[in-house]
Amino acid sequence: MDPAIVELLDHYEGPFSSVLRENAIAAKETGLPICQDTGFLEFFVFQGNEVALEEPIIETLNSAVKKVYNDKPYRYSIVSDPLKRVNTRDNTPVVCHLFPVRGDRLEIRFLVKGGGSENLSRLFMLNPTATVDDLVRTVVESLKESAARGCPPLKVGIGIGGSSDKAMVLAKLALTRSFDERHHDKDYAALEERILGEINDRLSGSGNGYNRLLGAHRDLSLAHRHNAGGTRNGLLYRKKGESNP
Amino acid sequence: MKIEELRAGDELLYSGELLLMRDAAQKRLKMLLEEGEELPVSLDGAIIFYAGPAKPTKDSFGAIGPTTSNRMDAFLEMLYLKGVLATVGKGKRGQQAVSLCKEYGRAYFLAPSGAAAALAGRISSMTVVAFDDLGTEAIFRVRVKDFPLYVAIDYLGNDVFIKNRG
Numbered sequence: 001m002d003p004a005i006v007e008l009l010d011h012y013e014g015p016f017s018s019v020l021r022e023n024a025i026a027a028k029e030t031g032l033p034i035c036q037d038t039g040f041l042e043f044f045v046f047q048g049n050e051v052a053l054e055e056p057i058i059e060t061l062n063s064a065v066k067k068v069y070n071d072k073p074y075r076y077s078i079v080s081d082p083l084k085r086v087n088t089r090d091n092t093p094v095v096c097h098l099f100p101v102r103g104d105r106l107e108i109r110f111l112v113k114g115g116g117s118e119n120l121s122r123l124f125m126l127n128p129t130a131t132v133d134d135l136v137r138t139v140v141e142s143l144k145e146s147a148a149r150g151c152p153p154l155k156v157g158i159g160i161g162g163s164s165d166k167a168m169v170l171a172k173l174a175l176t177r178s179f180d181e182r183h184h185d186k187d188y189a190a191l192e193e194r195i196l197g198e199i200n201d202r203l204s205g206s207g208n209g210y211n212r213l214l215g216a217h218r219d220l221s222l223a224h225r226h227n228a229g230g231t232r233n234g235l236l237y238r239k240k241g242e243s244n245p
Numbered sequence: 246m247k248i249e250e251l252r253a254g255d256e257l258l259y260s261g262e263l264l265l266m267r268d269a270a271q272k273r274l275k276m277l278l279e280e281g282e283e284l285p286v287s288l289d290g291a292i293i294f295y296a297g298p299a300k301p302t303k304d305s306f307g308a309i310g311p312t313t314s315n316r317m318d319a320f321l322e323m324l325y326l327k328g329v330l331a332t333v334g335k336g337k338r339g340q341q342a343v344s345l346c347k348e349y350g351r352a353y354f355l356a357p358s359g360a361a362a363a364l365a366g367r368i369s370s371m372t373v374v375a376f377d378d379l380g381t382e383a384i385f386r387v388r389v390k391d392f393p394l395y396v397a398i399d400y401l402g403n404d405v406f407i408k409n410r411g
Contacts, residue, residue, distance in 0.1 A: 015256055015395045016357035023363035032362035036299045036308040073307055075299035075381055085269070087380040116313045116335065116358075148337035148406050149315050151358035 001034075004179035008153055031073065035151070037114035038074040041065050041094040044110065044173055048103035058096040066090040077115065097169055109176040120146040121171075123164055132191065135160070140198050147203055155179065156199065157221050174221035181221070192221070246292070248330060248352045251396045253403035258391040263294040263333065267312055269382040270375070271320040278323065285375035286384055289328035294356065295335070297381035298371070306371040306387070308361035311335035314353065318342045325349040333394060337406040347402030354394040367392045 001024065009021060027034040043061050047053075053060070069076065069091040078092065079085040122142045126134060139158060147154055159170025182189040246259070264286070266274075274284055295317060299308040314334030318341050324332065325345060331352040338353060346353055356364070367389050375384040398404045 015355075016360065016393055019357050019360050019363050019393045023357075023360040026366060027362035030302070030305060030362055030365070032302070032305060032308040032365055033299060034362060035359050036296070036310045036361040037312070038299065073300045073302045073305070075297065075308070077297075077381070087382075089380065119313070119316075149313050150336065 002179050005153070033072075033074055035114060036075055037077065037116060038069070038091070038112055039077050039114040040112075040118060041091065042111045042113055042172060043094055043096045043108055044099065044176060045096060046099045046101050046105070046107040046109075048101055048105045050104040051106045057098065058094065061094050061096055062092045065094050066092050097172075109173070111172060111175055113172075113175075114151075117150055120150055121168070122146070123168060125164065136191075136195055136198055139195055140202050143199055144202060147199075155221070156195075158195070177221040183221075246330065248350065248400050251352055251399055252401075253396050253399045253405045255396040255399075257394050257396070259292075259394050260390045260392065261388070262292070263387050263389055263392070264288070264291045264374075265294050265296050265298065265309075265385040265387060267295050267297050267382055268316060269379050270384045271317055271323070273376060273379075275320060275323055284327065286386075287328075288324060291329050292331045292333060293324060293329055294333040294387075296333075296356075298385065299361070299381070301371075305365045306368045307365060309364050309368065310358055310361040311356040314338050314342070321345050322349075325351055337404075338398065343398055343402055343404050343407075346398045346400060350400040352396060352400055353398035355397045356395075357393055360393075364392070 006024075009024060012020065023034060026032065041061075043057075045057050045061075047057065068074070074091065076087055076089050076091050078088050080088050124138050124142070126138065139156075143154075143156065155175060157171045157174035159167040159172070159174060161167060162170065183192055246261070251257070277284060295312050295314050296309055297312065298306065301307040311334045313336050314332065315336060315338050317332075317334075318339045321332065321342050322345055329351070331354060333354045333356050335355065335358045342353065345351070368387050369390055370386075370388045372386050373383050374386050377383050395405075397406065
């Protein structure tokens with residue numbers, strides 16, 4: 001378990017504190033998942049141009065998920081067709097985002113994303129003239145509306161820039177960072193701290209039922225993408241010898 | 246369970262029966278009622294737990310925990326009209342649900358989210374009662390012992406998520 005989560009759990013004294021601590025031990029001893037929603041599997045694959053694979057990576061990932069979900073006591077949450085909604089009974093297909101990069105390395109990040117958090121996703125198209133204050137306000141207002149429907153502690157991923165779909169992928173990618181990891185660019189790290197502070201202030205004001213109930217800590221990861229004049233830089237997880245994801 | 250004795254913010258350990266059903270099952274119940282059909286299960290006096298269990302193991306009925314209740318606000322009045330006493334789920338509900346709790350004198354409980362392995366240990370029996378084809382979204386009858394609940398909306402319409410909001 002993420003050490004940041006262990007620390008939160010050890011110090012949490014709100015409702016359900018004893019059963020939550022009991023759960024961490026029970027999950028370890030029984031092999032049952034810590035949450036029943038072992039949801040959507042989303043993969044972020046950074047594949048170097050020197051890496052050759054025997055089969056398309058998505059086939060490998062689907063086979064792996066099928067095997068793990070058949071072998072383990074995880075819930076099958078995926079349906080084959082959005083309208084017919086027939087459960088595939090092996091939790092596939094996975095969602096796979098492929099990022100072609102330079103080099104001989106294959107990096108795979110993934111999220112096990114429950115539906116309860118997924119359906120709180122939001123996309124906002126801000127004006128090009130929007131200020132940082134506008135951005136922060138948009139994030140905070142969105143969380144005021146949705147946070148109390150999710151499970152504490154909240155982890156917030158934010159993607160900025162690019163096209164609408166790119167921004168959503170960046171937001172997901174931000175969630176693959178550990179709880180206390182800050183952005184490598186100090187300006188963006190400072191923005192993360194600011195947004196985190198405002199979220200915690202606005203959602204945890206004294207006397208607020210939400211705070212009393214959940215006593216929660218939120219974390220936030222921010223991925224950004226400049227999109228001025230077609231240039232792209234400052235991306236998350238840029239590594240030497242690779243192009244930008 | 247005496248709903249009138251419970252107030253928003255109370256914590257309790259519940260032992261007894263719960264009916265598990267979530268989105269797909271409630272949508273089907275609504276369709277059956279609209280077609281004038283009988284429901285496959287009596288809801289009179291039931292406590293509904295918005296949950297879909299994971300797979301069972303040889304030692305356990307499977308990881309279990311609440312899903313987001315707000316999504317199912319639209320079915321709440323149907324449940325109350327059929328005699329449901331209370332619902333159990335996760336998170337804040339809409340104003341419509343708060344009003345219905347007050348109007349019908351019913352309660353809404355939170356169950357702990359992120360406690361699925363521990364909650365599995367509080368279940369002593371589980372049987373499918375309807376809609377088996379829905380898999381995890383079927384209707385299950387479970388017996389629980391010392392199941393932790395927190396009163397989020399009481400029968401007077403007090404809601405912990407909006408109470409005392411400054």
